[in-house]
Amino acid sequence: MFDIEKIKTDFPIFKHHPDLHYLDSGASTQTPQVVIDAMNDYYTTYRSNTHRGMYTIAVKATEAFENARAIVARSLNAQDQEIIFTSGTTHGLNALAYTLTPRLSHRDNVVITKMEHHANLVPWQQMAKHYGFELRFIDVTSDYRLDMESAKKLIDKNTKILSFTFASNVLGTVNPVKELVALAKPFRTITIVDAAQGAAHFPIDVKDIDCDFLVFSGHKIYGPTGVGVLYGKKVMLEEHLEPFFFGGDMVVEVSLQSATWSEVPARFEAGTQNIAGVIGLGAAIKYQESVGWENIIKHEEKLTAYLLQQLQGIGIHVIGPSTPTNRIGAVAFSLPGIHPHDIADLMGTENVAI
DSSP states (O other), X not given: OOOHHHHHTTOTHHHHOTTOEEOOTXXXXXXXXXXXXXXXXXHHHOOOOSSSOOSHHHHHHHHHHHHHHHHHHHHHTOOGGGEEEESSHHHHHHHXXXXXXXXXXXXXXXEEETTOOGGGTHHHHHHHHHHOOEEEEEOBOTTSOBOHHHHHHHOOTTEEEEEEXXXXXXXXXXXXXXXXXXXXXXXXXXXXXEOTTTTTTSOOOHHHHTOSEEEEEGGGTTSOSSOEEEEEOHHHHHHTOOOOSOOTTSEEEEOSSOEEEOXXXXXXXXXXXXXXXXXXXXXXXXXXXXXXXXXXXXXXXHHHHHHHHHHXXXXXXXXXXXXXXTBOSOOEEEXXXXXXXXXXXXHHHTTEEO
């Protein structure tokens, strides 16, 4: 049985702040004790580097690290080799922008949407300035949904990359991910999904979506900060993505003049990784699954519907879809005559985090 009060006891933050009303999970979720324990266990009982040592705790660290990769892969319906660990969504999107755009020219275009987070806007802006390709933006309708007619007009034979958010961190809008990917397929356009605001709210099946790449952050799904995931189809990682970050453990052989890369995903994980963070991410996904997706989705829908109803009932302007259908619980609003900073500050004094 789903018991939200019992689930709340899994998060130690509320033991220290019993009066905290935490409504800022869109920025970063709180961390359950099981995730903290998994990371502490690494630091206190088998702290060592991975993929290097042959001694007992080094082997255990490597096994725990790769087990976390397997957990992530299973949760996405992907292969282990298709999972690359990053520092977060921003890292993943920048890596893709830097590695995929050098082959583009002024004849090509990249399509994103007008509802993108800075992490999926600024990298493409900067690459467009550098390489000369056109950056196009799918429009948003008056009811804060993605304009699919706009998408159909913008995606064409010269569209080399389509990169878009699963769900808007501001509007709360959930986009038609599969439909967007399907629009790009006839043009052999590379598709990238920013799932930073999707991975905490819905189970994701990359095979079903059929996207080429997908990224998300650990700290959005009850895991630690400083760790994230870049999923890429194995063929894309092997044939379309070149390493741009170089160092140890991503090479097979090095001479004074050249180097050869390891197999995927190692070639994209240069240097010592955030080992504890990766292990914590694996624990976070297992925790999320233990709560149950059906429970998570129903509870969020209930809270979102209540919030929208209450805000609108007192005359507050909601910026985003006005109904809980096809949206997440990120709700932006404005109160005429009061600066948003002041609203947040005043609510903070009442232990309400927004």
